[in-house]
Structures are given as structure tokens and as C-alpha cells.
Amino acid sequence: MAKIHLLQEKLKDERGRKVIFLSHCLLNENTRYLGGAFRKAGIDELIDELQKQGIGIVQMKCPEQKTWGGVLKREMLMGYGISGTPMNAFRKPYMLFFLWKSRRSFRKIAKDVVAEIKDYIDSGFDVVGIVGIKGSPSCGVSAALDLKKSAEFAAYLEIEKLNKEYFNQYCYKKCLVNKSGIFFDELKQELYAHHIKVNFFEHDLLTELQGKISNINFK
Numbered sequence: 001m002a003k004i005h006l007l008q009e010k011l012k013d014e015r016g017r018k019v020i021f022l023s024h025c026l027l028n029e030n031t032r033y034l035g036g037a038f039r040k041a042g043i044d045e046l047i048d049e050l051q052k053q054g055i056g057i058v059q060m061k062c063p064e065q066k067t068w069g070g071v072l073k074r075e076m077l078m079g080y081g082i083s084g085t086p087m088n089a090f091r092k093p094y095m096l097f098f099l100w101k102s103r104r105s106f107r108k109i110a111k112d113v114v115a116e117i118k119d120y121i122d123s124g125f126d127v128v129g130i131v132g133i134k135g136s137p138s139c140g141v142s143a144a145l146d147l148k149k150s151a152e153f154a155a156y157l158e159i160e161k162l163n164k165e166y167f168n169q170y171c172y173k174k175c176l177v178n179k180s181g182i183f184f185d186e187l188k189q190e191l192y193a194h195h196i197k198v199n200f201f202e203h204d205l206l207t208e209l210q211g212k213i214s215n216i217n218f219k
């Protein structure tokens with residue numbers, strides 16, 4: 001331990017010793033649900049602000065990408081427009097399995113994130129916080145889509161007539177609830193279990209949808 005402290009002193013460099021953990025799609029919107037990317041890549045103003053403040057960015061894995069069948073989240077898409085087909089009979093029992101499987105997988109990812117946060121803290125770094133996505137069923141901090149409601153909504157979509165404006169407007173209107181998304185719920189529980197206190201911030205997906213800039217106060 002003393003040797004590590006001595007080496008850190010002798011080899012002191014320019015690193016800011018501050019990091020923040022970001023939901024994956026804040027840096028890469030290619031992982032968003034179809035119809036849910038409103039920028040080509042990431043949220044520039046948010047990234048610029050963190051750079052300006054000398055805060056290193058740690059990009060968390062996208063839990064939906066890792067759990068729901070890759071970047072297109074194919075398992076979720078399978079449920080779109082299935083009302084009126086024989087598959088609809090299995091929708092409700094499958095949803096229970098889907099929720100169980102999601103929570104189990106998201107918990108594993110959350111454990112890895114918290115282990116990384118703990119390592120930064122134990123190594124003397126400042127973890128400024130974790131940034132989620134308001135409105136996401138997985139990464140919402142204060143509000144999220146309810147997955148059961150959104151699966152119901154998706155099942156009754158008429159795919160031929162579908163467009164992203166209709167999808168976004170009605171999905172949020174019908175399915176938004178004031179609670180954390182499943183991944184962030186697991187993150188919070190895992191942090192609590194390790195007695196780690198971290199600030200949570202939230203990028204608002206509905207604000208982004210309206211073309212407004214992201215305005216998070218990190219201070």
C-alpha cells in the first residue's frame with residue numbers, strides 16, 4: 001500500500017481523478033430502440049460539458065443490447081404487432097419470463113458497474129455520479145416506461161401504418177410511470193448493499209425528442 005502511494009506521488013500526472021458513469025446511449029445512440037434515436041451519435045453538449053469540467057467518462061454497457069438480442073433488441077421486436085396472431089396467446093406468460101430474465105441479466109451488469117465504481121473510490125478517485133435516461137424502461141432514474149404496459153402497446157401496433165412520431169407520442173403517454181427503470185433499480189440496490197453513495201443524474205429523453213439541448217447541472 002505504502003509503495004502504491006509512493007509511486008502515485010512520484011509519478012503524479014495530469015489525470016483529473018474524477019469520473020462519471022454514463023448510460024451507454026448518451027455516447028452512442030445506435031443502441032436505442034427503433035424510432036428512439038434523435039441524434040446521429042451521442043449527446044454532444046453533455047459530453048462537452050464533462051470534458052470542460054475534466055470529468056472522465058465511463059460508458060456503461062447497454063443492458064437491453066446485452067439481454068434482448070443485440071443492438072436491434074430483436075427479442076423485443078418479436079412482440080410488435082402480434083395481437084391477432086396465434087403468438088398472442090403466449091404473450092402474457094412470455095412477458096413474465098422476459099421480465100425475470102431481464103432483471104437477472106441487468107443485475108449481473110449492475111454488479112459489474114458497482115464493482116468498478118468501488119474500485120475507483122477505493123483508489124482515491126471521485127465518482128461524480130451516474131447518468132441515466134428519463135423515460136427508459138431500463139435506465140430511467142425518476143421515470144421509466146412500464147415494460148408490461150409497453151409490451152401491450154407494442155402488441156396492438158399496426159406495423160404497416162406505424163411511424164416513429166406515433167410510436168413515441170403514444171408509447172410515452174400510455175406507459176410512462178414514476179419509478180426507476182429495471183437496470184437503475186438494480187444499480188441502486190447494489191450500491192446500497194455496498195454502502196456506496198453516488199449522485200444520480202438524468203438526461204430527459206422526452207426533451208431530446210423535442211429537439212432541446214440536454215441541460216444537466218453536474219456541480
Ligand code: SF4
Pocket residue numbers: 023024025026031032033061062063064065133136138139
Ligand atoms: S437507455 Fe439504457 S437500455 Fe436504453 S438504449 Fe440507452 S443504455 Fe440502452
